[in-house]
Amino acid sequence: MASVPKPGFRLVVTREWRWMLRDRVMPILVLGVPLLAVIVLTAVFSHQVMRGLGVVVVDDDRTPTAATFIESVAASPTLAIVARPADLSAAARAIRSGEAGAAVYIPANFERDLQAGRRPQVTAFYNQQALTAAGVASQGLSDALHAAASHVAAAGHSAPSRHRIGTLAVEQIALTNPERNYAQYLVRALLPVVLHIVVAISAGYAVGSEFRRRSLRAWLACAGGNPITALAGKLTPLFILFIGMMGVLTLVIEGVFGIPFRGDLPMMLVAALLFLIAYLALGALLQLVTRELATGLALTGLIVSPAFGFAGVGFPVIGMNSFAQYFGALLPLRWYMSMLFGQAACGLPVQASAQPFAALACLAALFVILAVWRLHAIQPTARSARTLERGPEDPALPQRDFGGVFATEWRRVLSNRSVFSTLMLAPLIYGIYYPQPYLTQILHEVPVAVVDNDLTHLSQDIVQALDASGTVRVAVRAQTLEEARAALQRGKVFAILGIPPGTERDVLKGDIAHLPFYADATYLLIFKATAAGVASAVATLSADLTSLGARSEGSLAKASLASASPADILIQPIFNPTGGYASYIVPAAFVLIIQQTLLMGVAMLTVGGLAAYRPLPTVIGRAVAHLTLSLPALALFLVVLPRVYGFSTLGQTPALFALAAPFILATSFLGQAAGAWFKQRETAVLLFLATSIPQLFVVGFAWPREAIPAPVLTASRIFPSDFAIDGLLRVNQMGADLNEVWPDWRGLWLMTLVYFILAWLSARWLQGRRTYG
Structure with missing residues (x-):
């Protein structure tokens, strides 16, 4: 006679393994979603260097000198001239429509004024709404135009004279990530971010299923009541699987992308284990608090989905408001990412990562204790409770006509707590909560160190210029470079400016003094x-030195400037001119939030919903x-909140809603x-929530389309957000009209048609399944 298994840890583990193998969703969630995210993100960032950013050129001079520029x-490796419009209006239309990301304007009589020493101006405009591509475009334009100006000067188009006084030049030296590879930074950050979402909702699904389809009483009985x-x-079992997944991510980061690990390996291994424990416990805790699977998963998503911002990955912690800093400190991801970049990327000493390690360990212990305490608190109710497989929460009679289906769907949304929260309440919460880490927009007073080995009046002027810049502040006056680097490793400063001996002497001699x-x-x-703030402060001081003793608008000052640079190169950002990070990322995230909440809500209502007698009016109704249910969220995200937060709102409301209508319809049909095809309502929450981060990066906004392979861009159009983000942002933030976003509008209507057909076929299949079996 077979012995009865003894209650305890082994029996609970065995029970869980068997359930995971039988369940249809858990293998997809634990293994499929992370691997899919790895594949997608690897493909997105396979071209780590941005090239071919589109530029249009307006040449009103049409001379050999203009041709040189x-x-x-x-010839720039990062730029590509895509058109030569006749005027600036046409150039602006090209930028608004997405044909180009920048424009160069060469005025009439440029060559004549250059030869006369009048220092004519070449203006380059670049679209700073797409902040990532904007940095590459502005640097490429600056390098190309200044190189052309130097070539023209050397060729004798300008008659340079000896400087009365020298200038200062900043030489940038990157201590880590010398290639300044943004893809490497994002890959190292995004893969753990995706994993922490999957870990939390997997744990929530495993625990919450005991309240939904399994038996809380049986679970506790297997554990002997402990x-x-x-x-x-x-x-x-989840812990073991995710340890393996962390190993896969490490192989991808170091093997596929060639990103080296520089830190203490044992410390990071322990940190990774604490990271997994913390989010497994957090996902379980939220289910034990709510005791309702869909609600617990929604709450878990509300916490983990925006953690990308609160962890300081998107926007630095030092630039966040107080709420974002304090709330982010409660997230294990914040401290794990701090350790990951400190150890893996920078190779800091172990003691430099002691504080985030301790914080991560404390949070992991706290969430474990709270989860155990909560399970102990509900244990008495589990002894008498029965777990039943619940049917639809909103039974409704099938409706034959469009009007009846329309009215029934409204009633179902308003009467279903989970769906109502997802469609109506979640957008309001996300609209307030999600933007918080980014609302300061730009960084101010970033602490830097100065190593002054000159100790002259000029070096004092450099320090004062830095403090007066507003972007940086001198927080440490170090005696040696080693002392300054120690402050950099401790996180007290983020950069070091050296002032070598003889700086003032070289300037007075008329030479260029280089500042590392x-x-x-x-x-x-x-x-x-930081680099821009330091360069701007030094350039301002250098310009003052160049025109020393002359009125700023006088002929002597102008002659000095003309001899230093024969052409005035103006690099001018347009659309989001201040470079605000919230203005860049939040409007795109708002569109993705609308899509994700609508997808989850509609899919939940479809599972066990209307047994339609006539699929066609049901799908359309x-x-x-x-x-109509989405109108409040659309108004909130496209009209109200952009004005509350101070984002650009150049678009016309009718054009916005003309684009939004096919976006909502296509999302509903999808x-x-x-x-x-889902058997359980929570499946929609699990899968759509887990894939939210990869979706943000495949649409070609956070990471430019020019750097994404064409097959990935094609695959990204599975979701309506691809066309919607591009079109709605160009209308709302850049003032484009419907003609300028015609490809996006057309794409959304085509997606509406395709997904309508799929929804109709699925409804017919669902009807047949319920009728015959």
């Missing part, structure tokens, strides 16, 4: 802001109901088509 732009044993046994600028280029946003 145009050829220099065409909540510690019950929780540890349930989460151990050392910085950590791991966090590229901090690096770029439901979609129109979803369109949700209906997908939901017909």
